[in-house]
Structures are given as structure tokens and as C-alpha cells.
Amino acid sequence: MKYYVDFITKKATDRLTAFEKIKMIIRLVRQNRVLIIESGLTSEEQAELIKQTMMVIDFDNFIGVEFFNWNRGPTESRRFFKKLPQSNDAKYTVVAPSAAVQVIENSEDLLSIELEPKSAG
Amino acid sequence: MSSWISKILSRKRKKDIRLAFYGEVNAGKTTLANRIANDLGHEDLGPVSEIPHETRKVVKLENARLKKDGYELNFTLMDMPGIATTVDYRNFVKFGLTESEAIQRAKEATKGILEAIKMIDQVDVALIILDSTKTPFEQVNLTIIGNLQLQKIPIIIIANKTDLPDSRPELVRQTFSDQRIVAVSAKTGDNVSALYEAIKKMS
Numbered sequence: 001m002k003y004y005v006d007f008i009t010k011k012a013t014d015r016l017t018a019f020e021k022i023k024m025i026i027r028l029v030r031q032n033r034v035l036i037i038e039s040g041l042t043s044e045e046q047a048e049l050i051k052q053t054m055m056v057i058d059f060d061n062f063i064g065v066e067f068f069n070w071n072r073g074p075t076e077s078r079r080f081f082k083k084l085p086q087s088n089d090a091k092y093t094v095v096a097p098s099a100a101v102q103v104i105e106n107s108e109d110l111l112s113i114e115l116e117p118k119s120a121g
Numbered sequence: 122m123s124s125w126i127s128k129i130l131s132r133k134r135k136k137d138i139r140l141a142f143y144g145e146v147n148a149g150k151t152t153l154a155n156r157i158a159n160d161l162g163h164e165d166l167g168p169v170s171e172i173p174h175e176t177r178k179v180v181k182l183e184n185a186r187l188k189k190d191g192y193e194l195n196f197t198l199m200d201m202p203g204i205a206t207t208v209d210y211r212n213f214v215k216f217g218l219t220e221s222e223a224i225q226r227a228k229e230a231t232k233g234i235l236e237a238i239k240m241i242d243q244v245d246v247a248l249i250i251l252d253s254t255k256t257p258f259e260q261v262n263l264t265i266i267g268n269l270q271l272q273k274i275p276i277i278i279i280a281n282k283t284d285l286p287d288s289r290p291e292l293v294r295q296t297f298s299d300q301r302i303v304a305v306s307a308k309t310g311d312n313v314s315a316l317y318e319a320i321k322k323m324s
Contacts, residue, residue: 043267047238050206050264054231057208059224064207067260098207106258108296 003032003100003115010039022048025095030062034096034115041069041093049095064098068111137183137197139243140320143265144250146173146203149281153250153307154180154200160313161185166200172216174230176202179240189321199244202233204261241265242272246320253280253304254287257296266297277319280304283311 006028013021022045028035041049046069053065070091094111104112142150155165166180182198208230213223241247247269251257269276278297280290283306290304303319305312 043264043271046260046264047241047268050204050261051235051238053206054208054235057227057231059208059210059227063209064205066206069260069263098209106256108258 001032001100003034003097005034005036008035008037008039013037013039018042018045018048021045022052025049026052026056026065029065029095029097030056032097032100034100035094037093037095039093040091041067041095062097062099065095066098066101066103066113067093067095068106068113069093137195139199139245140196141199141201141240141244141247142250143201143237143241143247143269144203144279145252145259145261146205147171148203148250148252149307150203150250151176151180151200153248153279153281153305153313154182154198156307156310156313157316158182158185158198160317161187161196166198172213172218172226174203174205174208174213174226174233176200177226177229177233178202179233179236187317187320189317192321194320199240201237201240202230204234204237204265205230206261208234238268241268241274244274247274247276248279248316249276250279250281250307251293252282253290253293254282254285257293266300276300277316278302279307279316281307284309 016024025035025037046067049065049067056062057064070093096113100115102114102116104114142154144150151167151169155167155169158164158166163182163185166182167176169175179202180200185196185198187194187196208227210220210223210227213226214220218226249262249266251262266276278293278300280293280302282288283290283304293304294302301319303312303316305316307313
């Protein structure tokens with residue numbers, strides 16, 4: 001199994017509604033892509049990512065996602081279907097297919113992951 | 122007394138406060154919910170298991186009454202399914218379930234996670250139960266807390282499993298230094314009285 005790493009710029013996601021953004025993330029992650037998203041995900045988007053992930057898990061080909069967010073400042077409200085740029089303090093989020101990821105270290109300052117295909121991958 | 126506490130209690134004094142138990146899978150939510158239910162004179166809310174996703178539907182206990190130092194609070198306890206970003210039935214097979222049982226459990230687990238997230242805006246106070254033997258940086262905890270804060274729902278963070286040797290409640294305190302933290306062992310009941318104190322201070 002091959003995995004790919006995609007860096008997605010803030011400019012690319014600012015063009016999308018939050019709904020479109022989550023749809024795009026799910027679509028790419030299901031194509032075995034590890035995403036580094038410059039704009040990060042708001043708390044609402046994170047919850048939506050979990051919800052949409054639960055709706056598309058099929059147990060054989062896709063068992064879910066792992067994501068890691070550095071957007072830990074004050075939580076920002078963003079209307080879900082509106083195209084609104086995020087605040088300047090937004091940072092990045094890593095989203096990966098769960099079947100691919102082994103977390104080596106996850107602390108306040110460092111995320112270290114190993115891409116290691118597991119059985120469901 | 123914090124203004125949000127005053128607000129929530131003045132609004133809810135006449136009726137039940139919906140007290141929700143949120144957190145990751147196997148953080149000890151049901152163990153704590155059972156402990157509180159028992160302390161308040163009720164039976165367990167649900168079974169506890171080492172197999173992940175034992176709680177797959179929201180379980181409610183209405184009319185749970187806390188009497189403390191002359192004050193009385195009425196709760197609806199809401200034990201939420203554990204939040205996860207991945208569900209793999211193979212993990213359940215490792216615990217001895219058949220494949221069909223494991224797949225059924227996994228399907229129910231995904232629905233339960235959806236239900237738990239959708240209900241975030243339907244609670245009055247949330248207990249966020251963390252397994253204090255693990256890193257507090259688990260993303261689902263941060264996601265839950267962020268969404269509760271967006272809804273302006275007051276939270277108490279529970280650093281659970283203090284009976285275990287690897288427990289590090291001080292790390293939870295450092296990580297969430299701006300939040301109300303109570304370190305407990307839901308299993309042994311150690312320091313659960315401090316949680317009642319924290320809840321009582323809301324009055």
C-alpha cells in the first residue's frame with residue numbers, strides 16, 4: 001500500500017465552505033493521502049470531520065481517520081456553510097487514514113507519526 | 122462564584138441539570154456515571170467492559186438528586202458513548218467476539234459516536250473524563266472541549282484512573298490550566314467527593 005503526503009494551502013481551503021472542506025478531506029484521506037492543512041480545522045470542523053467519518057466507515061477499506069490539530073487558541077466560530085477566511089492565528093492540521101498511522105509521539109510541541117499500513121489499510 | 126455557574130444554576134434550579142459524561146473510549150465514563158448513580162441511590166447506568174465501545178447509545182438517568190450541606194440539585198445523568206475517530210471491528214475480535222458480533226458492535230459504535238456529538242448542545246454541564254495514564258493531548262478530548270466551549274457549556278475535567286501507577290493528573294492540570302480539574306479514581310471512589318464539591322460550588 002502506498003501513501004501520499006499532500007500539503008494543502010490556506011488559499012486552497014479558503015475558497016471552500018467548511019462543508020466542502022470536510023468533504024474534500026474525507027475524499028482525499030480515503031485515497032490514502034496524509035493531509036497537512038495550513039488553515040487548520042476549527043472545533044466545529046473537527047466535530048464535523050468525526051461525524052462524516054463515522055458515516056463513511058466501511059470496516060474493510062476505511063476504518064476512520066487520525067487527526068492532529070495545532071489550532072489550540074481561543075475557539076473560533078465559523079458558520080458552517082459560509083466561505084469565511086479563518087483568523088491569522090489559525091495553524092495547521094494533519095489528517096491521515098487511521099489504517100496508515102502509528103503515533104510515535106504526540107505532545108504539545110511535537111507530533112511524530114510513522115506511516116505503517118495496518119490490516120484494514 | 123463564577124458567572125457562568127450562577128447563570129446555569131439560576132436557569133436550571135427548578136428542573137434537572139443535564140450532566141453529561143464525555144470523553145474517549147475506555148476513559149472510565151460509565152464507571153464514573155455508575156459510581157455517581159450508586160452514591161445518589163440508583164442502580165448502575167450501564168455495564169463496564171474492557172472491550173472498547175461498551176456504551177454505544179446515550180444512557181440517561183433522570184431524577185438523580187444530590188443533597189449536600191443543605192443544598193439539593195436534581196440531575197439527569199447522561200452517559201455518552203466514547204468519542205473516537207476510528208472504529209475497527211478487528212479490535213473487538215481480539216477480545217473474543219465473533220466476527221459478526223464485532224461488526225455489529227462496530228456499526229453500533231459509529232452510530233453512538235454520531236449521537237454523542239450531535240447531543241453536545243443539549244447538555245447543561247459536561248464532565249470530560251480523561252484517562253490520566255495517557256497523554257492529555259488526545260485529539261478527541263481537545264475537539265470535545267472546543268465544541269463545548271463554543272456552545273458556552275460549563276465543563277469539569279476529570280483526571281480519572283488515579284489508582285493506576287502510571288496516572289499523571291498533574292499533566293492534565295498543566296495542559297488544561299484554565300479549566301476546573303478534579304482528579305479521581307472512579308473505580309475505587311477515591312476523591313469522587315471532591316467532584317461533588319465542585320458540583321456543589323456551582324450552587
